[in-house]
Every structure is written in structure tokens, then in C-alpha cells.
Amino acid sequence: MAEEFDLLLKDGIVVTGEGLFPYDVAVRGEKIARVAPQIPGRSAKEILDVDGKYIFPGVIDVHSHPLYEDDFETTSLTAAWGGTTTLIHFAYAFPGQTAGEAIEKAISEGSRASYLDFGLHLGLFQVEKQYPNIPDAIRFGVRTFKMFMTYAKLGRFTSDYYLTASFDLIAKHGGMAMVHAENGLATDYLEDKFNREGIPAMDAFTRMRPAALEEEAIHRAIAIAEICGCPIYIPHVSCARGLEPIARAKRRGQKVFAETCPQYLELTEKDLHRWKALAKIGPPLRSREDNEALWKGISEGVLDVVASDHAPKAKKIDEDFFNAAYGSPQAETLLNVTYDAGCNHNRISLPKLVQVLSENPARVFGLYPRKGCLREGSDADLVVYDPSAPHTLTGKTQHSKAGYTLFEGRECLGKPWITFQRGRRVLDRMKMTARPGEGKYLRLA
Numbered sequence: 001m002a003e004e005f006d007l008l009l010k011d012g013i014v015v016t017g018e019g020l021f022p023y024d025v026a027v028r029g030e031k032i033a034r035v036a037p038q039i040p041g042r043s044a045k046e047i048l049d050v051d052g053k054y055i056f057p058g059v060i061d062v063h064s065h066p067l068y069e070d071d072f073e074t075t076s077l078t079a080a081w082g083g084t085t086t087l088i089h090f091a092y093a094f095p096g097q098t099a100g101e102a103i104e105k106a107i108s109e110g111s112r113a114s115y116l117d118f119g120l121h122l123g124l125f126q127v128e129k130q131y132p133n134i135p136d137a138i139r140f141g142v143r144t145f146k147m148f149m150t151y152a153k154l155g156r157f158t159s160d161y162y163l164t165a166s167f168d169l170i171a172k173h174g175g176m177a178m179v180h181a182e183n184g185l186a187t188d189y190l191e192d193k194f195n196r197e198g199i200p201a202m203d204a205f206t207r208m209r210p211a212a213l214e215e216e217a218i219h220r221a222i223a224i225a226e227i228c229g230c231p232i233y234i235p236h237v238s239c240a241r242g243l244e245p246i247a248r249a250k251r252r253g254q255k256v257f258a259e260t261c262p263q264y265l266e267l268t269e270k271d272l273h274r275w276k277a278l279a280k281i282g283p284p285l286r287s288r289e290d291n292e293a294l295w296k297g298i299s300e301g302v303l304d305v306v307a308s309d310h311a312p313k314a315k316k317i318d319e320d321f322f323n324a325a326y327g328s329p330q331a332e333t334l335l336n337v338t339y340d341a342g343c344n345h346n347r348i349s350l351p352k353l354v355q356v357l358s359e360n361p362a363r364v365f366g367l368y369p370r371k372g373c374l375r376e377g378s379d380a381d382l383v384v385y386d387p388s389a390p391h392t393l394t395g396k397t398q399h400s401k402a403g404y405t406l407f408e409g410r411e412c413l414g415k416p417w418i419t420f421q422r423g424r425r426v427l428d429r430m431k432m433t434a435r436p437g438e439g440k441y442l443r444l445a
């Protein structure tokens, strides 16, 4: 009798958004073929004993920037080493570029070089000229559009007039808006003022980007989205106050989704003083109270997604802080830090971990149920996770070209053992078995 399945994961603990189940998982070709207790071993060509390990649906990191120190190849490589199986990157339309040009370039670079399946958001730098391109982008399978309410001096700022115009158009075409929500003009004024007063740039940094100005921008973006009838996604929420307008809008039933990142859950202004220019990120690292409020925001469903905001830049720890670029490498530590800090320290449950790293990203960005769940017929994207493996995070062993991590020296318990994308092995017991170019472009619905 021919075997029914190509692969059988035996005796693991399946973790879904609903709970933990002592089930086996059978794979045929690129798909999950069966999830059930006690699937007979003789039905499969290959059996993998995963006793004592968790089986998560593939991790979907929806926030990465493959255009600085890491390109599509190394961003997906470092993410794959961390246990991620799918990425949604930002393609940026720079001034003078159309949406279509930016997206076609990103699809072709990603298809050539990506280790992992990937989708795209479009980031607009010159919204007043570029927003009429939004309908073109949707034809390429891109449906989320990011604008900046901040970075006026860096030339990325979008006024409320053009935020409203673009949200209006996005809503009409069934897309979703996304904003970097900090009040950019007030921030720039404070930077100038502290500069004039001779306050060192690093000491002024958190004060010039205060939580009140993040909360204000989140509130304003949500209000504009409400009157346009436009779904909105708030990436990288960094503070307790930022949760308030999101919680209010959700209570009203508005279509608002929100994300935070491990750096905002675990690091504080102390880490900024330790890592200096390397920890210059926007929004800034804040306080221990903010960390704990964000964990609570995850538990209570105010925050839907945890993603990396992987944006490694070429910078040195002691370079001039004022001129240092914003961003840090985060993709490789996403799952391990969220798991260790969240599940080992009793801030979130295992089903919640799967919700924020896999299920919700898939639902919010139109990949569900193809990805983000362990259902028959879904892509066989799996993370077999060993909760008993201790390890120490260090930039030396990571795969980003940045060469450092803000989590340097952090001890974690638990790491990915074997991961699969569409049935093929990606990471296999500390060996990378995937190859660049094997990842496929995903149209988001």
C-alpha cells in the first residue's frame, strides 16, 4: 500500500490560537493533510518524532525593511534562523518613483533572493504626488499603505490633508492604511529647542518623542480613518498611553489593528544609554511601566500583532547620536524573545503567542487560512519548537549584516528546532536547509 503522507510529525503538542492539543500533524506535498490524535506511522514516508516539542503554525513577521544593511536575501535569512517562515516587507516608493515601479522591483528582488515566502506593504514618501497610484498597487496584491506622521525634517512627513485624501482612496479600493504615528512637527520643534539649549542629543531623545505625542498621533490617525471608513493598522506601539485611543476605537467597533515589537516589550531607556546610537529607533525605547502595559495590551486584545520592525542601519555605537540613522536588527530575535519573555514569564499564554505571531498577522493581512493556522489544506508552514533548549542571544552568532543585537547577553529558554515552509525544511536543527529564491511572492487579499 502506498503511503498517504510525505511527512508525519508524531507525539508533539500542537499549539493553536484556541489551545494545546496532543495531536500528530501529517503533510502531503506543500499542504497540511491531517491534524489528529494518533495518525498511524505506516501512513507516511517519513516520520519525525517531536515528543516534548511544540508545533506552532509558521511565524509571520509583518514588519521588515529589506533595504538597508539587510536586503531581501539577508533579511529573510536572519528571519529564517529565528524561526520565522513568512515575511511582509515594506516596499518604499521614493520621491519620483511610482507605486508600480517600487512594487515590481521588490517582487523581482524578493523572488530572486528570498529564503521565505513574502508579501509587501507599500510605503509612500511623497504622498501628495504618489497617492493616486494606490489603486495600481492593489492590482499587484499589495493592500496596505504606510504614511509617516513624523520625520518632517527627513522629508517623509504627510500632512493631515493628504493623509485624509489617501485614506479616502484606500477605503474606496478595499485596502488598509498604516501610519507611523508620532506628531512629527511637534517632535521636530522639541529637537530644535533641546539642541539650542545644548542638551546632548541622546539625553534629549526620549523627551523629544514623548508618549503624549505618540498617543495624539494615534488618536488623530484613527479619527481620520473613522470618517473615511478606512481600516487602519498602527505599527510599533511603544507606550501605555498609545493603547488608550486604540482600545476606545475597538470598543466602538472601528476596524483598528495594532502592533508592538519585542524591543518595546522588553527594552527601556536604560538600553538606549547602554547601546547609544545603535538603539536609536523611532518611537524610542521607554519605561518598564510601558513594557508591562504593552504586555497587558496583548493579553487584553488591544494589541493584535507582535512583529520585528527589522531595520538594521550602518552605524557605530559611539557615532554622533544626532546624525545617526533610526532602526535596529530585530528579525532573528522576534520569536525567541517573545516566547521567553511572554510565555516563560507568565505574561501571555502559548495560544496568545500563536495568535500574535501567526494567526492574527495572517487574518489582518489577508493570508488566512492559507497561512497562520494548522488546518487541513493550509500551507505546511510549521515551527517545531523546543521549549527546553537554553541559549544566549548574541550579535556574534546572528545572521543580519548589522552584527549586533540590542538583546546581547540575554538568556532565553526555548528555540526553534525544525521549521518548514510549504512542507520543505527551512531550518533543521541549527542548519539552514532553505536556499535563496525558494520563497514565493504572496498576493495579499
Ligand SMILES: [Zn+2]
Binding pocket: 063, 065, 309, 310, 311
Ligand atoms: Zn518600521
